[in-house]
Amino acid sequence: MSATPVLALRGVSKRFGAVQALTDVELEVHAGEVVALVGDNGAGKSTLVKTIAGVHPIDDGVIEWDGKAVAVNKPHDAQNLGIATVYQDLALCDNIDVVGNLFLGREIKRRGVLDEVEMERRSRQLLETLSIRIPSVRIPIASLSGGQRQVVAIARSMLGEPKLVILDEPTAALGVEQTAQVLDLVERLRERGHAVILISHNMADVKAVADKVAVLRLGRNNGVFEVKTTSQEEIISAITGATDNAVTRRAARTNAEAQK
Amino acid sequence: MSIEKTDKPQTAVDAAPAAAGASVTAVDPRLLVREQGFAGYVSEFKRKIKGGDLGAIPVVIGLIVICAIFQSLNSAFLGAENLNNIFVAMVATGMMSVGIIFVLLLGEIDLSVGSVSGVSSAITAVLSVTHGVNEWVAVLASLAAGAVIGALHGFFFARIGAPAFAVTLAGLLFWNGFMLQILGSNGTINIDSDGVVGKLTSYYFSDVAAAYALAVVAILGYFVPTFLGNRRREAAGIPSRPLSDIVMRTVLLAIAVFGVAVIFNQYKGLPLAVLLFAIVLVGSDFVLRRTSYGRKIFALGGSVEASRRAGINVTAVRVSVFAVAGLFAAVGGLFWASKIAAANQSAGAGDLLMNVIAAAVIGGTSLFGGRGRTWNALLGVLVITSIQYGLALQGIATPIQYMITGGVLLATVVIDSITRKTQKSAGRA
Numbered sequence: 001m002s003a004t005p006v007l008a009l010r011g012v013s014k015r016f017g018a019v020q021a022l023t024d025v026e027l028e029v030h031a032g033e034v035v036a037l038v039g040d041n042g043a044g045k046s047t048l049v050k051t052i053a054g055v056h057p058i059d060d061g062v063i064e065w066d067g068k069a070v071a072v073n074k075p076h077d078a079q080n081l082g083i084a085t086v087y088q089d090l091a092l093c094d095n096i097d098v099v100g101n102l103f104l105g106r107e108i109k110r111r112g113v114l115d116e117v118e119m120e121r122r123s124r125q126l127l128e129t130l131s132i133r134i135p136s137v138r139i140p141i142a143s144l145s146g147g148q149r150q151v152v153a154i155a156r157s158m159l160g161e162p163k164l165v166i167l168d169e170p171t172a173a174l175g176v177e178q179t180a181q182v183l184d185l186v187e188r189l190r191e192r193g194h195a196v197i198l199i200s201h202n203m204a205d206v207k208a209v210a211d212k213v214a215v216l217r218l219g220r221n222n223g224v225f226e227v228k229t230t231s232q233e234e235i236i237s238a239i240t241g242a243t244d245n246a247v248t249r250r251a252a253r254t255n256a257e258a259q260k
Numbered sequence: 261m262s263i264e265k266t267d268k269p270q271t272a273v274d275a276a277p278a279a280a281g282a283s284v285t286a287v288d289p290r291l292l293v294r295e296q297g298f299a300g301y302v303s304e305f306k307r308k309i310k311g312g313d314l315g316a317i318p319v320v321i322g323l324i325v326i327c328a329i330f331q332s333l334n335s336a337f338l339g340a341e342n343l344n345n346i347f348v349a350m351v352a353t354g355m356m357s358v359g360i361i362f363v364l365l366l367g368e369i370d371l372s373v374g375s376v377s378g379v380s381s382a383i384t385a386v387l388s389v390t391h392g393v394n395e396w397v398a399v400l401a402s403l404a405a406g407a408v409i410g411a412l413h414g415f416f417f418a419r420i421g422a423p424a425f426a427v428t429l430a431g432l433l434f435w436n437g438f439m440l441q442i443l444g445s446n447g448t449i450n451i452d453s454d455g456v457v458g459k460l461t462s463y464y465f466s467d468v469a470a471a472y473a474l475a476v477v478a479i480l481g482y483f484v485p486t487f488l489g490n491r492r493r494e495a496a497g498i499p500s501r502p503l504s505d506i507v508m509r510t511v512l513l514a515i516a517v518f519g520v521a522v523i524f525n526q527y528k529g530l531p532l533a534v535l536l537f538a539i540v541l542v543g544s545d546f547v548l549r550r551t552s553y554g555r556k557i558f559a560l561g562g563s564v565e566a567s568r569r570a571g572i573n574v575t576a577v578r579v580s581v582f583a584v585a586g587l588f589a590a591v592g593g594l595f596w597a598s599k600i601a602a603a604n605q606s607a608g609a610g611d612l613l614m615n616v617i618a619a620a621v622i623g624g625t626s627l628f629g630g631r632g633r634t635w636n637a638l639l640g641v642l643v644i645t646s647i648q649y650g651l652a653l654q655g656i657a658t659p660i661q662y663m664i665t666g667g668v669l670l671a672t673v674v675i676d677s678i679t680r681k682t683q684k685s686a687g688r689a
Contacts, residue, residue: 091569093562095630096555104559105570107552114550117489121496138499 004067005030006163006195007052007083012061014044014051021047022219024061029164034186034196036206036227039216040239045199048216049166052197053085054078084157085166090149092156094142098134099123101141102156126155130188147178151185164195171205183209203232217241318675319623319639326643330650337650340526347524348461350645351533352377352595353612357619357637358544359410359588362581364620365548365561367629368424370585372413372431373616377593378439378608380406384457384594385449385603386442395456403590409435410586414579424582432613440605448604451597460536460598464528471521471530474538478517481542483510533595537638540591544634557581561630592616611662618669619644626676643668 005028014022022044029035039045050056052063054075062069065081072078078085092101099120108115108122123137132151134144141149150170157165167186171179186209189196200206206213207227215222215238223238233251330337356373363370380402387398413431417424443449451457465471486506493500524530548554556577559567568574596612597603621627622643623636644665651661 087569089565091563091566093559093566093630095562096558100555100558101566104555104566105572107555109552112551114552114555117492117496117498120493120498124498 005064006066008064008067009048009052010062010064012048012051012058012063014047014056014059020219022051022058024220025216026221027214029195029197031163031195032190032193033212034190034198034210036198036200036210036213037216038200038203038206038213038235038239039222042218043216043239044219045216046168047219049085049168049197049199052078052164053083053166079160082160082163083166084160084162084164086153086157086168086170088168088172090153092141092149092153095140097140098137098144098152101152102126102159104156106159126158129192130155130158130185132185145178147174147181150174150178150182154182154185154189158189158194162194164197165189166197166199168199169201170198171200171202179205203235206235207232215239316624316639319643322622323639323643323646326646326650330646330653333650334653337653340523342649342653343523344527344531346642346645346649347520348531348533349599349649350641351461351537352592352599353615353619353644354537354592354637354641355540355595356589356592356612356616357623357641358540358634359585359592360616361620361625361632361634361637362544362548362557362584362588363424364617364625364627365557365629365632366578366581367561367627368417368578369617369627370410370413370424370428370582370589371613372409372428372435373585373589373592374608374613375432375435375439376406376409376586376589376608377596377612378603379409379435379442380590380593381597381603381607382439382443382449384597385451386444388455388457389449389451395452399456399594402594403587406590406593407583407587410589411579411583413586414582417582418575418578436608439607443603443605448602450602453601457594457598458601459532460595461531461533462598463532464530465532465535466529468525468529471524472518474530474535475514475517475521478538479510479514482513486510533598540588541634541638548634553577553580558630611665614669615641615644615665618665618672621669621676622672624676627673 007027007029009025009027012022012025012027013020025044025048027035027037027048037045037048047056051058052072054072054077057073063072064070070077070081072081072083093104096104099116102123103119108118110118120137127134127137130151132155134148134152141152144152154165154167154170170182170186174182183205186196186198190209190211198206198210210227213225213227213230213235215225215235217239218241222241225235225238327338336342356377360370360373383402383405384395384398387393387401388395393401409431413424413427416422416427453459453462483506486509487503490500490503490506521530524534548557556567556572559570559572560574560577564574567577593608596607619637619640620632621640623632623638623640625632625636625640647664647668648661651664
């Protein structure tokens with residue numbers, strides 16, 4: 001793992017009117033590393049991601065890219081740096097085929113005309129390197145299952161060869177098999193040396209693929225954990241902010257009942 | 261995904277030996293693999309029908325039924341003269357339909373095209389006849405006016421955020437009033453039938469070679485790019501379609517275009533109007549399916565949010581699409597004026613707007629956006645014009661014509677909605 005993180009946030013703060021959404025948040029992501037970003041609803045996960053993606057410029061603090069401070073004021077800035085974001089609503093066009101969606105907005109042209117052959121070839125290549133299987137690259141997105149759409153959306157983010165990929169709840173609406181496919185894909189991204197920020201509510205997913213877990217609570221850092229050496233309960237208590245909470249109470253209760 | 265006669269396999273991955281040899285990948289059992297040979301066509305055809313992917317089939321069947329009915333009622337219907345008249349008469353509506361297909365692809369509607377076509381004919385007539393301006397200049401001015409009017413509608417829709425339906429409804433009334441105003445108290449301005457506008461529908465290439473030459477150009481224009489594109493696909497190791505497929509389609513196309521050429525030559529030869537319409541169809545189809553601008557229009561019809569995130573300038577595309585609709589409305593207006601050799605107060609009124617939209621929808625353009633091709637305008641407008649001329653041959657009055665055209669439009673929309681449902685359930689919407 002490289003010494004300099006691909007992306008580092010130093011004391012990042014963000015206000016929306018009277019609401020302090022983020023306060024002095026620190027985050028580091030290295031190449032070939034999957035960092036899970038977890039936290040309760042309203043903890044600031046989405047806001048943090050949007051500051052990195054350039055949707056919301058930060059108020060205070062520094063964003064460092066490869067060790068150098070950079071200004072990320074609009075989505076374009078983030079894309080130019082090499083940050084790709086896959087939002088929860090996948091933003092694919094149902095009526096256009098897979099190839100068309102992959103290259104939407106950056107079509108390959110040959111003498112001013114769409115080069116469908118080259119786009120299809122590259123699409124197949126891309127899907128193959130990511131071991132993504134879909135029925136055909138020439139069927140409309142509407143024909144694909146939720147998991148297939150998710151992998152197409154992720155594949156699309158890979159076209160620009162980004163250094164950092166941000167996935168916003170990629171498994172939220174997926175079944176068991178499809179979740180596994182997406183998690184496989186996340187691991188492949190790591191193997192290929194991409195840095196990945198994974199937002200998830202699902203502790204099983206986090207434990208399965210993440211190297212580190214960064215917990216946000218009420219817009220502040222609440223610990224960064226190594227996944228291998230941390231138990232799920234520790235992470236959950238960091239998320240909820242106390243050892244006494246609904247989850248631990250329930251665990252204690254079920255334990256007690258089991259012992260009866 | 262309605263009418264697909266493209267040179268790329270849209271629906272199935274061929275298990276082409278070349279592709280399989282180039283990349284050894286495990287084949288997912290769920291992948292759509294088309295059988296080779298004739299059996300492959302039959303099974304794929306069945307799958308398409310079941311999936312609600314009817315394509316042009318209902319329209320073509322409808323057209324055959326219409327021809328059969330009218331021919332049985334009056335043997336003059338399929339005569340060379342009547343067919344010629346249908347082909348020439350359809351161009352005005354067809355041109356406007358091409359424009360409205362651009363708007364429908366966005367999932368929007370433009371109700372003003374009828375009135376805008378009236379404005380265009382009025383501007384041309386007033387400039388060239390009343391003020392003695394060069395007719396070419398007058399034509400260009402009216403086309404420019406159409407585009408500007410469309411862009412204005414687009415601005416109110418895309419920039420201000422007013423619903424396109426309401427903006428163009430206002431335009432429908434406003435531009436009709438505008439036309440009546442510039443026509444003045446007289447109401448009708450006759451156009452020189454030997455002038456530029458007059459010749460649009462009255463000029464025929466009387467040399468029989470013209471129609472056949474156009475037919476040959478059309479066939480080569482289809483075959484050569486398709487064949488070369490297919491070769492490139494093979495070279496790139498991606499699924500290509502078998503040569504037999506291309507040849508079969510070319511033969512079908514050849515039968516159709518030579519049949520039409522024979523009909524033209526039995527009358528006065530190739531009409532200029534039809535030539536211009538063919539150029540517009542090929543050109544607009546090229547723009548929609550082969551350029552990134554066309555891709556943007558389809559993307560906007562699919563998901564505005566996705567398009568925005570992909571970096572597409574949504575406002576600019578929307579404004580430009582409405583400008584295109586206005587431009588083609590103006591073109592249609594010129595053909596309309598040419599046909600009656602005058603600009604009059606009834607231009608762009610009556611059932612014109614409905615026919616334009618009906619032609620697009622009957623051809624298979626979805627009202628829900630993102631699905632359709634400009635070739636749809638050709639099929640749709642053929643249906644509409646055939647019905648009109650057939651009924652006129654029978655001496656059936658306008659009220660009945662309106663009711664029948666309305667009924668056909670309703671039937672088409674019902675078919676559109678039902679196939680959409682079937683496609684949804686088959687996962688192909």
